[in-house]
Amino acid sequence: MLKVLKFGGSSLADARQFAKVKSIVEADPARRVVIVSAPGKRFSGDHKITDLLYLCAAHIKYGVSCEDIFAMIRDRYNEIIAECGLHISLDKEFDALWDKMKNGISQDELASRGEYFSARLMAEYLGYEFVDAARWIKFKFDGTVDQDASYEALRSLAEDRRVVIPGFYGVMPDGHIRTFSRGGSDITGALAAAALGADVYENWTDVSGILMADPRIVDDPEPIRRVTYSELRELSYIGAQVLHEGTIFPVREKNIPLNIRNTNAPDHPGTMIMESIGDEMEEGGFITGIAGKKGFSIITIAKTGMSSEPGSLLKILNVLAKHEVNVEYLPSGIDNVSLVVSSDKVSRSLYEMLGELQKEVQPNKITVTEHIAIVAAVGRKMAYRPGVSGKIFAKLGENGVNIRMITQGPEELNIIVGVEEKDFEQAIRVLYNSFVKENVV
Incomplete structure (x- = not known):
């Protein structure tokens, strides 16, 4: 050993x-x-x-x-x-x-x-x-x-x-x-x-491991006992401050578990990060961690018959790529697509970009929604847990948080909602109190 x-x-x-x-x-x-x-x-x-x-x-x-x-x-x-x-x-x-x-x-x-x-x-x-x-x-x-x-x-x-x-x-x-x-x-x-x-x-x-939520928003959040490397990357990407990014790859490549421990509380087991844990979640809950960040805009492009028009999405993405704007999330419907982008990235060339989108796609309507925050609930096999999305949306609604965007990753790791920035901290507290704190207590 x-x-x-x-x-x-x-x-x-x-x-x-x-x-x-x-x-x-x-x-x-x-x-x-x-x-x-x-x-x-x-x-x-x-x-x-x-x-x-x-x-x-x-x-x-x-x-x-x-x-x-x-x-x-x-x-x-x-x-x-x-x-x-x-x-x-x-x-x-x-x-x-x-x-x-x-x-x-x-x-x-x-x-x-x-x-x-x-x-x-x-x-x-x-x-x-x-x-x-x-x-x-x-x-x-x-x-x-x-x-x-x-x-x-x-x-x-x-x-x-x-x-x-x-x-x-x-x-x-x-x-x-x-x-x-x-x-x-x-x-x-x-x-x-x-x-x-x-x-x-x-x-x-x-600190005694990676916390389930930002302690600046949630009072005394629980540490994550076990997390996969994939879940950790999801949490880090969406805003959780965890480890230096270069820390993950050498040990993940060799399938070596990474244990985050507290020098001032050496008996605490901390957080164990592994490539694979299995389908089970920690006792009482289905969420590994909750994270988020502010500073997003949603560009929504609506056009009748868009889903049956080959190449329309490619044209949209090419316009954004030309302006060096990365699409963070891409929720879509039959006749519309929403592009979740960094507000800072689009602010320099927003109107020029909208003009090019109008020319290339000729949509019925383009709308821009600003001051959006993204909140993600990350866990294992979330797509296969009946009612998870409904519970999340219901709890947010009960607490006056208006959801402006919904998406779920195909890796079954997260459920992501877009909310107004003024509701950002409230959304994280609602999710933590409803799905973590209640189970701990």
């Missing part, structure tokens, strides 16, 4: 959090590969180490001294060393980094040092080997990861060993350090899990 663990910045903010990580790792002998982020905020108003490093880079770029900021970074690590009782010293490495900063250093390399120093300390703390991410994560010149070369390199460095690896960065073919986008330590962890064929990839953060 092999578990690969990734700990986020909040899990490594100070010595107290370091101690929690050590306790978690030592609780299971299968936890042999640990990926770490740079220390995050210790309290409201504090600074993430990575933010301070980017600030140093900006100061260097404009010829402004960053000596005080660099001292803050150095002090943070030395505090962790002292409070964890470590014997390691990073003074020579900090001195060398400071010299390099004065003589020229790339922003990527400077930003990567947060994870690098964090991993050095954690390796010492756990008694594990330190493996630099630059020794195995190989970027191509186009900025994508060379997975074959990276996987082979990590297997030779870490297989059957207990190691700590810094997240967030790798190396270009010319030897220069390159970082992922922010949150990229998640990707490092996923790549490590895939490379080593882990049985589980544990992603430790400051």
